[in-house]
Amino acid sequence: MEGGESKKDGGDECGGTIEIWLRKHALNFTRATRHPFILSIRDGSVDIASFKRWLEQDYLFVRAFVAFAASVLIKACKESENGSDMEVLLQGISALSDELAWFKSEAEKWGVSLSGVSPQPANLSYCRFLDSLMSQEVEYTVAITAFWAIETVYQDSFAYCLEVESKTPHELKETCKRWGNAAFGHYCRTLQKMANRQLHKAPGDVIKKTEATFLQVLDKEIDFWNMSHG
Numbered sequence: 001m002e003g004g005e006s007k008k009d010g011g012d013e014c015g016g017t018i019e020i021w022l023r024k025h026a027l028n029f030t031r032a033t034r035h036p037f038i039l040s041i042r043d044g045s046v047d048i049a050s051f052k053r054w055l056e057q058d059y060l061f062v063r064a065f066v067a068f069a070a071s072v073l074i075k076a077c078k079e080s081e082n083g084s085d086m087e088v089l090l091q092g093i094s095a096l097s098d099e100l101a102w103f104k105s106e107a108e109k110w111g112v113s114l115s116g117v118s119p120q121p122a123n124l125s126y127c128r129f130l131d132s133l134m135s136q137e138v139e140y141t142v143a144i145t146a147f148w149a150i151e152t153v154y155q156d157s158f159a160y161c162l163e164v165e166s167k168t169p170h171e172l173k174e175t176c177k178r179w180g181n182a183a184f185g186h187y188c189r190t191l192q193k194m195a196n197r198q199l200h201k202a203p204g205d206v207i208k209k210t211e212a213t214f215l216q217v218l219d220k221e222i223d224f225w226n227m228s229h230g
């Protein structure tokens with residue numbers, strides 16, 4: 001399909017299935033990673049009430065995301081022929097533990113109480129979608145690609161807010177660095193290789209299902225950013 005027969009990972013940075021999809025669905029990807037909320041952080045015009053709403057809702061999302069990450073880890077242990085997938089995902093889960101602690105301290109910094117927050121409809125819908133991907137019937141290929149996409153939307157969005165020309169307010173730099181930093185970028189590229197490797201050996205129906213799931217993730221991410229408008 002993509003010709004890279006000599007590559008054991010099923011495709012290099014420009015020739016894997018994921019790279020093809022990123023080109024094919026560039027508009028959707030851009031909508032998810034260059035959302036008005038992100039643009040407002042980058043140009044310094046961000047409404048702090050919107051930021052606080054995002055912070056509250058994302059804390060709840062990350063708690064649900066931990067369970068999804070655990071389900072992807074289990075699939076990797078059972079299905080991946082590559083033992084290093086499990087190690088990458090285990091490290092990712094350990095980073096999510098730091099992330100939850102970070103949300104708590106960040107909320108305190110902004111005077112936001114996380115204990116009484118209830119999830120908004122877009123958040124509930126995203127969490128239900130994650131739940132559906134946790135089922136045993138969902139292939140590792142589908143799950144690891146969704147996992148990659150979820151992390152990558154944040155990486156790409158927040159890295160954009162850290163570019164030299166950006167006017168991101170100082171108080172939000174730390175938030176942007178959480179996902180926009182180079183190490184997180186490297187982690188996302190590792191996840192991308194893992195997804196590509198799976199897709200390279202997947203049957204056609206699973207590839208189709210994975211592409212549809214990727215597009216669903218992008219839609220859910222856009223709806224999630226929309227919540228910040230209140």
Ligand SMILES: Cc1ncc(CO)c(N)n1
Binds near residue numbers: 061151
């Ligand atoms: C909604 C959302 N998508 C992706 C991430 C990345 O972990 C996050 N924290 N929240």
